Amino acid sequence: MARNLFGNTPDITRRSLLAGTVAAGGMALLPAKARAQAPQPRSGGTLRAVMPFNPAALDPLTGRNNPDFNVLFMLFDALIGFDPATLELQPMLATSWKFTDPKTLVLELRQGVEFHDGTPFNAEAVVFHLQRSMTYERSNIKSDLAVIDKTEATGPYQVSIKLKYPDATLPAVLSDRAGCIVSPASVKAAAGGNVDRAPVGTGPFKFVEWQDNTVIKLVKNANYWGDKPYLDGIEMRIVNEFNTAVRTVTAGEADIVLNMSAQQMAVARRDPKVAAEASPSMIYYTSFLNYGDGPLKDVRVRQAMNWALDRPVLNQVLWGGLGGGHCSMFPTGFWANDPTTENFYTKDLDKAKALLKEAGLANGVEIQTFTWADQAAVQRQEVVSAQLAEAGIRLKVTPAQPAQTMQYFLTEKKGHMLLTPTGGLPDPATTYDRQFSATAYRNAAKIELPGYRELMDASMNEFDNAKRKAVLYKMQRFVLENALHLPQFTSAGIIVRSPKVQSFAFGLLQRPRFHKVWMQA
Amino acid sequence: MMYGVPGMVARRLMQLLPVMIVATFVVFSLVYLMPGDPALMIAGDYATPERIAEIRQIYGFDRPMLVQYFAWLANVLRGDLGRSLFSNEAVLTLILARLPHTILLVLYSLLLGAMIGVPLGILAATRQGTRLDKFITSVASLGVAIPSFWLGIILVTLFSLGYRWFPATGAVSMFENPFEAVYYATLPAVALATSVVAVLARQVRSALLEVLGSQYIRTLRAKGLSSRAILWKHGLRNVSATMLTIAGLQINRLFSSAVIIEAVFAVPGVGNLISYSALNKDFPVVQGVALVLVLVVIFTNLLVDVLNATFDPRVAAST
Numbered sequence: 126m127a128r129n130l131f132g133n134t135p136d137i138t139r140r141s142l143l144a145g146t147v148a149a150g151g152m153a154l155l156p157a158k159a160r161a162q163a164p165q166p167r168s169g170g171t172l173r174a175v176m177p178f179n180p181a182a183l184d185p186l187t188g189r190n191n192p193d194f195n196v197l198f199m200l201f202d203a204l205i206g207f208d209p210a211t212l213e214l215q216p217m218l219a220t221s222w223k224f225t226d227p228k229t230l231v232l233e234l235r236q237g238v239e240f241h242d243g244t245p246f247n248a249e250a251v252v253f254h255l256q257r258s259m260t261y262e263r264s265n266i267k268s269d270l271a272v273i274d275k276t277e278a279t280g281p282y283q284v285s286i287k288l289k290y291p292d293a294t295l296p297a298v299l300s301d302r303a304g305c306i307v308s309p310a311s312v313k314a315a316a317g318g319n320v321d322r323a324p325v326g327t328g329p330f331k332f333v334e335w336q337d338n339t340v341i342k343l344v345k346n347a348n349y350w351g352d353k354p355y356l357d358g359i360e361m362r363i364v365n366e367f368n369t370a371v372r373t374v375t376a377g378e379a380d381i382v383l384n385m386s387a388q389q390m391a392v393a394r395r396d397p398k399v400a401a402e403a404s405p406s407m408i409y410y411t412s413f414l415n416y417g418d419g420p421l422k423d424v425r426v427r428q429a430m431n432w433a434l435d436r437p438v439l440n441q442v443l444w445g446g447l448g449g450g451h452c453s454m455f456p457t458g459f460w461a462n463d464p465t466t467e468n469f470y471t472k473d474l475d476k477a478k479a480l481l482k483e484a485g486l487a488n489g490v491e492i493q494t495f496t497w498a499d500q501a502a503v504q505r506q507e508v509v510s511a512q513l514a515e516a517g518i519r520l521k522v523t524p525a526q527p528a529q530t531m532q533y534f535l536t537e538k539k540g541h542m543l544l545t546p547t548g549g550l551p552d553p554a555t556t557y558d559r560q561f562s563a564t565a566y567r568n569a570a571k572i573e574l575p576g577y578r579e580l581m582d583a584s585m586n587e588f589d590n591a592k593r594k595a596v597l598y599k600m601q602r603f604v605l606e607n608a609l610h611l612p613q614f615t616s617a618g619i620i621v622r623s624p625k626v627q628s629f630a631f632g633l634l635q636r637p638r639f640h641k642v643w644m645q646a
Numbered sequence: 647m648m649y650g651v652p653g654m655v656a657r658r659l660m661q662l663l664p665v666m667i668v669a670t671f672v673v674f675s676l677v678y679l680m681p682g683d684p685a686l687m688i689a690g691d692y693a694t695p696e697r698i699a700e701i702r703q704i705y706g707f708d709r710p711m712l713v714q715y716f717a718w719l720a721n722v723l724r725g726d727l728g729r730s731l732f733s734n735e736a737v738l739t740l741i742l743a744r745l746p747h748t749i750l751l752v753l754y755s756l757l758l759g760a761m762i763g764v765p766l767g768i769l770a771a772t773r774q775g776t777r778l779d780k781f782i783t784s785v786a787s788l789g790v791a792i793p794s795f796w797l798g799i800i801l802v803t804l805f806s807l808g809y810r811w812f813p814a815t816g817a818v819s820m821f822e823n824p825f826e827a828v829y830y831a832t833l834p835a836v837a838l839a840t841s842v843v844a845v846l847a848r849q850v851r852s853a854l855l856e857v858l859g860s861q862y863i864r865t866l867r868a869k870g871l872s873s874r875a876i877l878w879k880h881g882l883r884n885v886s887a888t889m890l891t892i893a894g895l896q897i898n899r900l901f902s903s904a905v906i907i908e909a910v911f912a913v914p915g916v917g918n919l920i921s922y923s924a925l926n927k928d929f930p931v932v933q934g935v936a937l938v939l940v941l942v943v944i945f946t947n948l949l950v951d952v953l954n955a956t957f958d959p960r961v962a963a964s965t
Binding site: 179181182189262263265267268319321322336337338339362364365366369370372373375376377378526528529531532536564566 | 680683684686687688689693694695696697698704730732733734735740743802806807810813814815816909910911912914918919922925927
């Protein structure tokens, strides 16, 4: 087994992760006698969980960051669910959905579901929720639903959504914040319709209390429409400092800690009493490039940068080999990831130097770069800088807080490049759209290169999964051929848990549902 | 015109308002001038430019800095510290929920520091030049040099993860269970108290040496007063002003040190609140906490002066 960078502990690689997955799947094939020895789920107990981020709000409409989902999916069911390992869409509050024509989506809703406040879930509630998502002043997801022209209850448990233009990504959008249905009665009863801190959904757990940046307490929803949750309740502590957060589990003061990084995993793995686990993630590390101005306007310079990076080394050094050391925006095995394009760029300094020479930059080029100021980000920047320097590409780096880097690079159009993690969206077309479309905030250039729009529109207009996959493969190649960004590696979702915690799945989106989690006695 | 201690208190209270205005304006300016747009934080991971512009307008971030500051100040003068930009919680509620944890930490560490530091300083002064004096002086120097966060991590590793004597993280409210609250606060208080011990030991030693070397002490010795009586009746009484002043300064310093210690031990205090809010550019919360900390500093200094003036009426007359 490979040795990692942090000591003598055996290294977890993608291969060992896959082996673990296969082993878990193999359990199902074991004889009944052998399976009987496996621990059986039991009800009861309160899970003591920890995460490093305080949610901005527990109203899915006004919240804003991915880690909010650590709590949101306890409280809310979405209209459409997804398989955490593949992101394949699945029935949830909608038992089925169908595009009756390219501009009409019809949802059939589950019957007999109640919100936590006892009011019924039905088509009226869904229409109210979607209208609120599009019109509420504090809604952060108006742009997600900009495609919707009209929503209508076409039956007590049927909703028809008329679109302004065809959009195949809408079902995936309804598995996100926009689909997390909030009780209309709770909104109407709240002052100013503000339910940031009084969330009422249909999910497996009910809200009890939120002490800001300290703890969120939830209790089992005994009237849950599906299988009842095993846990009696969950106490989600918020501990901002990552190393302190891990200590809560190693000291036995918490059962599981979420959203850790490779450094904490290395520390936790030295303790035999806890389990540290990594799973593939849709979050990836890249650099946004301003390809509308300056040296990066020349595609040859952008390509040279891509040829200069040694991504397997980046993954090994910066993420302990837990992520994906390739240039795709998606993890290996994801349905929209073309395995033949995944390694479009591998380290080739000769090619990089030749492209720079061709661009008239034989003596190299200086790229003004912004990066986050935390220790891990600075380390990442140093390794990337060192690799690019081998090809004669010199980074002039300005570290700053994340919001500051966004302001400098995306709002004020300063510099040429921003090193940042990004991703984490359920639909791959949306991932491309939010980074490369001319209207995307993350596209500093605010332009689209020839050929992009046709592929983007095709990915939105194509409803057949196989054809859509082919379009997205083409998009992946287009983005890489034109070197629209500088991908470094895909991330991993990292947790540390007590062995007592069973059946936890972080999933590709790092949006866990604690519905099936149970605690050993 | 009022004289004596009441006059001094009245004069200090009159100085309060301008000090508060200047202090909060400085904090507001620093937070405002820090690069970064709070609208971006509020808008979230995948914001559109339109949504960011809308948020700027809703929250008034597009107004000039002075307009924003005086709007905040006008609300404060009406007793309203505002609401967090992110959690929408009332700032006063956020502060009041956290302040007891920080006050407990500060007072606990001050008590520990005084209980250990003052006797060490007395020992060192009364045994000047001996090995014990050199040992105490060296340990005190080390205590000043050791970063409290590092010591905190060492304490956790030894006494929480190793021996499991104390909790590694968290806090319990004093109002729910005072004994548990003190138990939880012990390790962070010890980490904070180390520098207090060091500073008090050094200062008490040097102040006491100065007093014990003065002419009137020599006269007392010549009159046959015992060393014990000289130390307790005359020496310590004369260094009490120094001890009080140092203790006051330590309280102010401990509030700032608590920012890091609260992060190491996951204590939900005001230090934790201000660091988290500053990173998120949550103006109202940062301003509110700054205001409270300014008040703490002013009233601590006032208390020290009142106590000094009570012990020594000359102080009241001179301030």
